[in-house]
Amino acid sequence: MKTDSRLKRVLEKGHFAVTAECGPPKGADPKVIKSKGKILKGFVDSVNVTDNQTGVVRLSSLAACVLLKKEGLDPVLQMTTRDRNRIALQSDILGASALGIRNVLCLSGDHQSFGNQPQAKGVFDVDSVQLVQLVRQMRDNGVILGGDKLSEPPRLFIGAVANPFADPFAYRAIRLGKKVAAGAEFIQTQCIYNLTRFNEWMDKVRDLGLDEKVYILGGITPLKSARMAEFMSKQVAGMDVPDEIINRMKSVPAREQRQEGIKIAIETIQALKEARGVHGVHIMAIEWEEAVPQLIEAAKLFPRPQV
Amino acid sequence: MDQKSAGLNITIFFCQQLDANQDANRRVLERELGSRIKFFPLPCSGRIEPLHLLRALETGADRVYLIICPEGACRYREGNLRARKRLAFAQGLIEEIGLEPQRLELIQTTQGDQLTIDQRAHDLLARKAAFGPNPAKLQGSRGQANNARTLEPMNPGTPDVYQGVHYDYSGKKTFI
Amino acid sequence: MITAERKPLSEIKEMIAPYKKILVAGCGSCVAECASGGEKEVGLLASALRMDAKMEGRKIEVNEITLDRQCVYEFIDQLTGLVGQFDVILSLGCGAGVQALADVFAGVIILPALNTAFIGQTKEAGLWIENCRACGDCKLGYFAAVCPITRCAKGLFNGPCGGSKDGKCETDPDAPCAWQLIIERLDKAGRLDLLQNVYPPADWSKQQGKGPRKIHREDQSI
Ligand code: SF4
Ligand code: SF4
Numbered sequence: 001m002k003t004d005s006r007l008k009r010v011l012e013k014g015h016f017a018v019t020a021e022c023g024p025p026k027g028a029d030p031k032v033i034k035s036k037g038k039i040l041k042g043f044v045d046s047v048n049v050t051d052n053q054t055g056v057v058r059l060s061s062l063a064a065c066v067l068l069k070k071e072g073l074d075p076v077l078q079m080t081t082r083d084r085n086r087i088a089l090q091s092d093i094l095g096a097s098a099l100g101i102r103n104v105l106c107l108s109g110d111h112q113s114f115g116n117q118p119q120a121k122g123v124f125d126v127d128s129v130q131l132v133q134l135v136r137q138m139r140d141n142g143v144i145l146g147g148d149k150l151s152e153p154p155r156l157f158i159g160a161v162a163n164p165f166a167d168p169f170a171y172r173a174i175r176l177g178k179k180v181a182a183g184a185e186f187i188q189t190q191c192i193y194n195l196t197r198f199n200e201w202m203d204k205v206r207d208l209g210l211d212e213k214v215y216i217l218g219g220i221t222p223l224k225s226a227r228m229a230e231f232m233s234k235q236v237a238g239m240d241v242p243d244e245i246i247n248r249m250k251s252v253p254a255r256e257q258r259q260e261g262i263k264i265a266i267e268t269i270q271a272l273k274e275a276r277g278v279h280g281v282h283i284m285a286i287e288w289e290e291a292v293p294q295l296i297e298a299a300k301l302f303p304r305p306q307v
Numbered sequence: 308m309d310q311k312s313a314g315l316n317i318t319i320f321f322c323q324q325l326d327a328n329q330d331a332n333r334r335v336l337e338r339e340l341g342s343r344i345k346f347f348p349l350p351c352s353g354r355i356e357p358l359h360l361l362r363a364l365e366t367g368a369d370r371v372y373l374i375i376c377p378e379g380a381c382r383y384r385e386g387n388l389r390a391r392k393r394l395a396f397a398q399g400l401i402e403e404i405g406l407e408p409q410r411l412e413l414i415q416t417t418q419g420d421q422l423t424i425d426q427r428a429h430d431l432l433a434r435k436a437a438f439g440p441n442p443a444k445l446q447g448s449r450g451q452a453n454n455a456r457t458l459e460p461m462n463p464g465t466p467d468v469y470q471g472v473h474y475d476y477s478g479k480k481t482f483i
Numbered sequence: 484m485i486t487a488e489r490k491p492l493s494e495i496k497e498m499i500a501p502y503k504k505i506l507v508a509g510c511g512s513c514v515a516e517c518a519s520g521g522e523k524e525v526g527l528l529a530s531a532l533r534m535d536a537k538m539e540g541r542k543i544e545v546n547e548i549t550l551d552r553q554c555v556y557e558f559i560d561q562l563t564g565l566v567g568q569f570d571v572i573l574s575l576g577c578g579a580g581v582q583a584l585a586d587v588f589a590g591v592i593i594l595p596a597l598n599t600a601f602i603g604q605t606k607e608a609g610l611w612i613e614n615c616r617a618c619g620d621c622k623l624g625y626f627a628a629v630c631p632i633t634r635c636a637k638g639l640f641n642g643p644c645g646g647s648k649d650g651k652c653e654t655d656p657d658a659p660c661a662w663q664l665i666i667e668r669l670d671k672a673g674r675l676d677l678l679q680n681v682y683p684p685a686d687w688s689k690q691q692g693k694g695p696r697k698i699h700r701e702d703q704s705i
Contacts (some may be wrong), residue, residue, distance in 0.1 A: 163645030
């Protein structure tokens with residue numbers, strides 16, 4: 001049976017996949033999602049919708065996925081374990097499948113202390129690896145945690161994230177292996193600015209044979225300014241922006257920095273296309289969705305394949 | 308006006324390493340000022356407890372000084388550092404109740420000064436009286452807070468006897 | 484031990500405002516060890532309350548007592564016969580102590596003067612760190628004796644998350660990443676193989692299944 005997940009079809013056909021990220025608004029207006037969807041439509045295979053990213057309350061990921069689906073896009077539902085216990089998570093997975101969502105990305109999520117609800121109780125009933133495993137069980141075995149049978153299993157392409165730049169570095173590929181063992185089918189990585197480090201990580205990934213078991217999409221975030229590069233390097237947890245990138249951004253005048261950021265992103269995408277075992281890119285243009293089509297065209301990833 | 312003429316009650320905690328003859332040296336002042344001055348020699352200033360400082364204020368002191376040995380000269384290595392932190396803690400507590408934290412003061416002596424404890428006390432008494440009487444001290448004779456009682460755990464059926472003040476400053480004892 | 488910190492004086496004052504005769508009751512066990520509710524702290528608080536009342540011209544009577552343990556009946560019993568003489572007991576016990584007093588002395592007003600914090604270890608003089616959440620199903624054996632439930636900010640059983648950097652946790656640059664510690668210690672012990680396991684979700688029913696937990700042992704009962 002042909003899967004409804006465009007992302008899965010693209011990857012299975014051996015194409016270099018392109019996904020993008022769409023952050024829902026801090027409000028109830030569906031128009032924001034729709035217009036972001038319009039910008040991305042046709043340029044990407046699938047669109048990730050973040051789940052109250054950095055612990056900031058936003059329109060729900062599931063609702064935004066449905067809105068994007070109506071616009072004709074293939075959404076990837078991001079689910080963090082920060083805000084829901086296993087009951088709510090499993091229930092939302094069934095709901096998402098029923099609403100026609102076909103991709104899920106399992107992650108633990110940024111700690112609530114970073115967001116605008118620092119007094120919230122962090123749930124973390126299960127972790128991201130366990131979430132992958134439980135979605136996989138629901139889908140393949142038709143059972144939830146504890147073994148109860150589902151009347152109808154969810155149909156979802158299951159993804160997880162990996163951060164090649166976090167510590168301890170030596171263990172990062174092994175942890176990816178755990179996610180794969182738990183049942184992850186595709187992986188989206190943290191933004192890549194440090195290609196050397198990324199390649200070192202990929203070496204380990206290939207040594208473990210993981211690139212043949214899971215589709216890996218490299219994370220790309222075009223830099224808007226030298227300030228953003230510095231901020232990401234210093235303030236954002238788990239981010240590795242080397243000095244040479246910061247200096248390169250600084251070396252051009254402010255009004256040209258956006259273009260420089262795009263240039264760096266294009267070069268990174270080119271490098272990823274060459275890397276064995278990298279199956280696509282995931283573009284996280286934070287509040288800068290307009291840049292995505294331009295970037296994809298310039299990186300010669302347009303038009304997207306018919307699958 | 309200086310603190311002596313202002314009639315302030317002064318309590319001095321001090322490291323007894325500072326003056327080998329402290330016992331004798333403080334007698335004259337004690338006779339002269341009676342309950343208005345109280346000395347508490349400590350084997351090491353690190354033995355000071357915030358509770359000693361609070362009790363001193365509660366039982367009548369207007370100013371409390373803690374005299375410590377020079378930096379790096381503590382016989383027990385870090386006693387004077389600890390004394391500094393404890394005093395700061397006690398200052399925080401009295402600030403919470405609205406009392407001037409400066410009523411508790413640390414006096415760090417300098418290397419090589421050979422002052423005796425009574426000379427130091429005279430210096431302190433000669434200081435300007437920056438504060439009036441301590442408004443938080445409890446009524447009654449100095450050295451006895453009529454309201455401060457520590458109860459000893461009792462067995463059921465013998466509910467009557469209250470014990471006296473737990474820390475009795477009138478006896479001028481050394482805290483060991 | 485159970486650790487705690489004293490509530491701000493303003494909050495304590497507000498709680499005891501309606502009362503005149505106050506018994507400050509400490510506990511000589513955990514909270515004495517962490518310098519928040521032992522005999523010294525009882526003295527400090529009582530002294531502060533008396534001076535405070537004096538400064539504001541209020542007449543109150545504050546007495547002090549410290550029990551060896553505030554959470555065990557045999558010791559609480561020492562208050563029997565005393566409590567009747569007070570309007571309120573201001574407890575410097577942990578939450579268990581406060582509730583135990585209230586259980587024993589029905590009708591007596593018992594108020595907490597401490598914020599009970601956590602089960603922890605004295606790391607060094609004056610420094611206490613949380614290291615157990617009493618989950619009821621100890622898994623330290625898998626995690627090189629570093630509790631991921633307590634010491635990982637996200638309670639991950641399959642960590643570390645993507646925020647671990649230079650051995651520090653993403654949530655606090657001063658806090659060690661629990662998973663970095665786990666990995667280092669497993670490495671030293673030659674048990675890195677344990678990291679390959681996908682650990683299943685915890686059984687939280689052992690921690691909070693049906694309300695308060697209890698342990699009942701026949702051999703210990705009379
Ligand atoms: S695993 Fe459970 S019992 Fe063991 S240290 Fe952690 S919280 Fe405590
Ligand atoms: S950085 Fe380490 S301790 Fe902090 S949440 Fe992530 S895995 Fe847990």
